[in-house]
Amino acid sequence: MKVNTRVKNRRDYDLRDWLERLETTKRLTTIKPKTRLKFELAGIANRLDGKQASYFPAPDGHDIPVVSGLISDRRWMAEALGLEETELVPAFQNAVSHPLPSIIVDDPPCQEVVHEDPDLTKLLPVPTHNEHDSGPYITAGLAITKNPLTGLQNVAIHRLQLSSSKELGVLLLPRHTLSFFEAVEHKGADLDIAIVIGTSPATLLASQAVVPIDFDELEIAGALGGAPLEVAKCIDSDIQVPAAAEIVIEGRILANTRAPEGPFGEFPQYYGERAENHVIRINKITHRNFPIFHTIVGGGLEHLLLGAIPRETTILTSLQRNFTCVQNVYLTMGGVCRYHLVIQVDNPKPGEAKNVLMAAFGAHYDIKQAIVVDKDVDIHNP
Template identity: 65%
Template sequence: MSPSPEQALQDAAKKPMSTTDVPVGASLRGWLDHLQASGRLSLTEPGIDLRFGVAGVANRLDGTSASIFPRPSAHVVPVVSGLLSQRSWMAEAAGVGQEELISSFENACLSPVPWIEVADAPCQQVVHHDVDLEKQLPIPTHNEHDYGAYITAGLLIARRPDTGVQNVSIHRLQVSSPDRLGALLLPRHTLAFFHQQEREGADLDIAIVVGVDPLTLMASQAIVPIDHDELEISGALRGSPLPVTKCVTNEVRVPADAEFVLEGRLLANIREPEGPFGEFPQYYGERAERHVIEVDALTHRTSPIYHTIVGGSLEHLLLGGIPREASFLSHLRRSFPCVKDVHLSRGGTCRYHLSVQVDRPKAGEAKNVILGALGMHYDIKHVTVVDTDVDVHNPAEVEWAVATRFQADRDLIVVHGAQGSKLDPSTDDGFGSKMGLDATVPVDAPPMKFTRIRVPGQEELDLDQIVRSAPLNWEERVGNVL
C-alpha cells in the first residue's frame, strides 16, 4: 500500500539531502537562518512602534538587511520585513546564479508542479473563529498619509467554485474593522473570479496567507494565464510539490507551512471606502469605494511570525518586477525569437519602464517588439529596445543607446488612449498614453558607424597582479628621471 501524502512528506524530510536538493528559499525560517548566517538579518530592540516605527527602520535597512521586530508596540507576535530586497537575494532563494534567475523563473512558469494536499498543517495549529485583526496580528501603519493599518504581504488566494482553479496575488488590504478588510482589486484574475460570482449574487471564498517562504512569495507575482495556479509555480521553483491544506471554513487550499491564514469572503455588491495608501510608484493610491472582505476565521502556527512589506520599498518593487520580467520574456520570445533579455528598471518602479534586448532584428521588427511589449500588461508604459551590445540591466547603457541610436522622427512610437496603471498619478484613472523607443542600430547602417569603441585585452588584465594603492613615497617609486 502506498504511503499517505503526509507520510510521504515526513519520510522525505528525514532523508539526507545535499544543500542543492532544496533551494534555501523553500522555507521562511530557513531563509531567515540563511540571512542571519550571512550577516543580513537585523534584530531591533523590543517595542518598536507599529505606527511608522517598523516601516522607518525597515526603510533605513532596505536593500542591506532584513529586519526582525520583537514585541512591536508590545504585541506578542514579532514582525519581519525586507526578506527579498535585492535581485541577488531572490536568486539565492531560488538556488541559482543571478544571471539564471529570469530563465529559472520562466521555466517554472512553463512547467508548473502540482501541489500535494496534507491534513496536518502547521498553519492550522491554532484556530480562531472570533476574529479581531489588530489584536491578533501586529499590523503596521507604514507611510505618513496611509489611512491606517494595512496587510501588505498577504497572498490572496481565490478559488473558482465551478472548476476549483485557484489564483494567487497580493493586494493592499486595509483593516476597516475587527473582521473586515478593504481591498484594492485591479483588473486581473482575482477580479475576474469575483465578477463571475457577483453576477450570480454570491460571495467569493478566499484566503489571505501571511508569512510564506520566499519562493511562494515570488511565484505569487507571476504573470500567467487565468487558469494557472501560482502555487504550482512555487512547486516548480522548489523542485517538489508545495504542501497545501484545505481551509477550515471553505474549500481554498493554502500553503501548509504558512505563518497565518485569514479565511473569508469577498462580499458581493458591497463597496466601502478604502485608502489612501503609499504605493510602489512612491505616491498614494487615493481613497475610493472599493471591494470588501469579511474574515470568518484566523488560523496560525503556535509561535507565528508576521511578514510586512513596506509600501514603496525595494522588496515591494523587486517582488513585483523580477517575476514579471520572466513572464514578459517568455511571452515576447513566443512571437519574436530575436528577443534575448528584458528588464523592468527601478527608476520605472519595476512596473512601467521595460527595456528589451534583441539580436539582429529585421527591418521594422524592433517596432513590432515594442507593440507586443505594450500589449503584454497594462502596467507597461514605456518600452526601449536595444541591441545585444547593450546591457538592459544597466540604466546608463540603455540611456546611452537612446542618446546615440535613437531619432524621434524615425524611432518613436506613441499610442494614445490606452489602458494603463490606475496607480500612475499621471493617468486619468489609468487612461493615458504609452511610448516606445527603437534604440537599435538601423539595419542599413554602414559597418563602422555604430561600432562601439573598445581597448583590446582590457577585460583580460589581472589588475591584482599589476596594480596596487600608491604609497606615500609614490614620486620616488615612479622614478620619473629625465
C-alpha cells in the same frame, strides 16, 4: 525541535530557513523591542531597504514579531530560490511552462493554533506605513480564491485595510479575484477567501505570475522550488494554502457590500485614492506556533522586485515567441520595475528592432518607455 514540512528535494528556502540564512550572513538587523507599528516600523524598514532585512520583536508589545525586506535584492531572490541571479527569469519561464501539482497534507503547521473568534486589531501586529494611509494595512498577504465555475484556484496580493476587528477593506483590480467574485455576487452569494501571511520567497514570487485565469500560482511555486509545494485545506472552505505558512486568515468577500478604503501609499510612491471598495468578513485565523508576520513597504525594493521578475518573464516570453533576436529584458528601478523596459537583442534584421519595440508595448500594459540595445550592453547595469 524545528517543524519543517518542506519536501526534501526542494532547492529553495522556506521563510524560517531564509531568515536564518540572512542572519548567519549578517543581512538581518534585529531592531529594538516595542517598535511602534504606526510609522516607525515602516520607516526603519524603509531606511534599511536593499541593505538589510529587518526583524522587529514585540512591536508595540505584540507577541508576534514582524519581518520586512526579506528579498529586496535580485541576488537575494535568486539565492532564496537556490539559483544564480542570471537564472531567475529563465527559471520563472520554466516554472510557468511546467507547473507542479501541489501535495495535500494533514495536520499542517499553519493550523497549529486556531482562533475561532479572532479580533484582528488585537491578534495581528499590522503596521501603518505612510503618513496619509487610512490606517493599518496587510501588504504581504497572499489572497487565495477559487473560481466558482471551475473550482480552480488563483493567488494574488491585494492591499488589505484593517477596518475593524472582523473586517478588512480590499482593493480588487479588474483581474482574476474580481472576476471570481462577480460570478457569485450577482446571485447574492459571498466568495470564500484565504489570506496567507508569511510564506517562502518562491511562493511570494509565484503569486505575481502573469498567467491566464485558472492557473494556480501555487503550482508555479512548486516548480520554482524544484518539487511540489505542500498545501493544506482551510478549515472553513476547500481553499488550499501553503502548509508551512505562518498565518492564514479565513473569510468571505461580502456580496453587495462596499465601504471606504484608502488612501494608501502605492508602488510608484504616490497614494492610491480612497474609494468605496470591497469588504472581507473574517471567520477565523490559524497560525503556526510562534508565528512571524511579514510586511512589505510600499514602493520599496522588495515590493518592486516581486512585480519585476514575473513581468520580465511574461514580456520576454512574448517577444521571443515572435523575434529570435531577443536575448533578455530588464525593467529598470528608475521606472519602478514597471514602466521602463530595456531589451537586449543579438544581430537583428534591418528594421526588426523597431518591430521589437512596438511589440514590447503590447506585451504588458504597464510599459511606457522601451529601449533596444545590442548584446554587448549589460542591461542590468544602470
